[in-house]
Amino acid sequence: MPHPTPEQDVLGGLPPVRPISAAQVADRIAGGPRLVVLDDDPTGTQTVADVPVLTSWAVDDLRWALRQPGTAFFVLTNTRSLGPADAAERNRQVVRALRAAAEAEGGVRYVLASRGDSTLRGHFPLETDVLAEELGGADGTILVPAYVEAGRLTVGGTHWMRVDGGLLPVGGSEFARDATFGYRSSALPDWVEEKTAGRVRAAEVLTITLDDLRVGGPTHTADLLRTLHDGATAVVDAVRDDDLRVLALALAEAEEAGSRLLYRVGPSFVRARAGQAGRPPLTPDTLPRPAGAAPHGLIAIGSHVSLTTRQLARLRQRGGIAEFELEVGTLLDAERRDTHVADVAAAAAAALEHADAVIHTSRTLVTAVDADASLDIARRVSAALVETVRQVNAARRPAFVVAKGGITSSDIATEGLGIDRAWARGTLLPGIVSLWQPVAGPAANTPYVVFAGNVGTDDALADAVDLLRSAAPC
Structure with a gap:
């Protein structure tokens, strides 16, 4: 394993945080589409509280979840344990059942997040490809693997993980050597090119930086998101929950303006996009x-x-x-x-x-x-x-x-x-x-x-x- 980089060398000199509260996001998304998180294993729930979780995608179960209060719920697909063909079929089943459940509940609107591992293991781009196909196309896929609490941070398009002694580019971690989902790249545009076998070139990936989020703010970031077309990919920096809340406001603005977006995300994004604040541990x-x-x-x-x-x-x-x-x-x-x-x-x-x-x-x-x-x-x-x-x-x-x-x-x-x-x-x-x-x-x-x-x-x-x-x- 390579030596970690001191945190100050990575995080020093960043623009000041733009404070955005969970309440601001909650107010902005009130009455908007429900966030439905297709989780490739159950661990994506570890940043949220009082959120429904389904391990079945029968229409009746999905209707139950759609009737619950709140802005989001999880559907546990467990696709990380499946081969590619079975993972693709399971995603199709969930989306088709969700479409039927939403219609049965009076046309509930929803957006989809494909929740994957914060150390970049899983069926990407297969899962977002399938979701886009089932939805009739998407303008863009937003890749946000950050998991702030666990020290998985993205700066300048590179994904890092906190270890003893500093921050390690995730491509140098033991997780990158996974027997099934291994990879080499730590820079997310390069990782996208690697995982898509060159179908998406690194140079074609939009990187939304901390300057965009913290200096430009939600409207500037929404303008960037609206440039995505024909299934393009964007990767997003995040070091703090506030960065993800800026993104959540920008996504709401871009989607209201007509952008059709899919999310491939780590756990922290879900809490931000759902308008939840962090809560202390249970007692x-x-x-x-x-x-x-x-x-x-x-x-x-x-x-x-x-x-x-x-x-x-x-x-x-x-x-x-x-x-x-x-x-x-x-x-x-x-x-x-x-x-x-x-x-x-x-x-x-x-x-x-x-x-x-x-x-x-x-x-x-x-x-x-x-x-x-x-x-x-x-x-x-x-x-x-x-x-x-x-x-x-x-x-x-x-x-x-x-x-x-x-x-x-x-x-x-x-x-x-x-x-x-x-x-x-x-x-x-x-x-x-x-x-x-x-x-x-x-x-x-x-x-x-x-x-x-x-x-x-x-x-x-x-x-x-x-x-x-x-x-x-x-």
């Missing part, structure tokens, strides 16, 4: 409390990034856990898989009476010769972890469930716990780690914590579990 007295649950909770860990492994080690040091490992080699053996899963699930369910049960896959990452085969292995391992969680919940309902890893948390929500509709209630830590409250089903009211693999300090997982422990079940 023990505000956490949902499931009736009849075990005294302790369940932590399921699927992510293999080095940060997750360090976080698990810190949780182990705090104590109070019973640890169970799903051995990946056994999970890939069809003859031994089911027995292994059942044995681990039974032991973990029994442990909930005296400790928080931690189930994790073996920490050695198993990959294959190409991206598709590696993704297939990841899906098979994830399916086994999900089945283990399902069996634990059926045997003894945990006081809470923490899912560590994006694909892991999606699969556990839908298949492990049967969550169709939920509310994202807020975060357990400042700006990261979303807590969902399921509306119905086998996990109704159980605090469900969506914990991305690539966020937080080494102590973050242990801190989140400590907070959950302090809110005992009824």
Whole structure:
């Protein structure tokens, strides 16, 4: 990994922030189109509070979300776990069902955001291409990967991530070496050219800079956005929430003037565009409390990034856990898989009476010769972890469930716990780690914590579990 750059070298000398409040954005978008976020894994909810989340895109579920108060809601597509053809088809299904639901609700207007990873992993440009096709075309796609709270910042068109010692161009991070979604470029115009295989040249990408946002302001930025035509791409700088709120005002102005825009964004954009202010983390007295649950909770860990492994080690040091490992080699053996899963699930369910049960896959990452085969292995391992969680919940309902890893948390929500509709209630830590409250089903009211693999300090997982422990079940 290359050496980080001191933050002052990147952030020094920037124009002063243009203060824009969440209330200003909320007033501007009142009565406007609903923001519908198609999230390629569940972690995009970690900057918002009291927002509906769907893991199903049946028309009835979408109609339910459209009837809820607020300016935005999420549809969890989990496409990061799928191959390209399946990811494309899933996006089509969601948009077609959304169109039917909006018509059934009296013609509700909406705009679409394709929420992707703040470290640039995912099906781009495939997903925005499909959305544009289903919408009958778009003037432009707005790429805004910033995740301010997690230190993912864009300056001068280059995307950075905060690490010990400063800021690292994201192309030099471990995430850029992802077996399925790897890349080389840190400058977003170059990244767009790389990911589109040259279909969109870097020189053709519009870069909206901090000078545009902070000095030019919303109207100037809206004028830039209105120059986009024929599916052109724009990338946007962001260091603070105020930068994203300037963008939100500019988008509203450009769209009112007739621009048809799609968004490919990280988590921070959603909060800004929805007109929400940042909220402090949830406290023990505000956490949902499931009736009849075990005294302790369940932590399921699927992510293999080095940060997750360090976080698990810190949780182990705090104590109070019973640890169970799903051995990946056994999970890939069809003859031994089911027995292994059942044995681990039974032991973990029994442990909930005296400790928080931690189930994790073996920490050695198993990959294959190409991206598709590696993704297939990841899906098979994830399916086994999900089945283990399902069996634990059926045997003894945990006081809470923490899912560590994006694909892991999606699969556990839908298949492990049967969550169709939920509310994202807020975060357990400042700006990261979303807590969902399921509306119905086998996990109704159980605090469900969506914990991305690539966020937080080494102590973050242990801190989140400590907070959950302090809110005992009824």
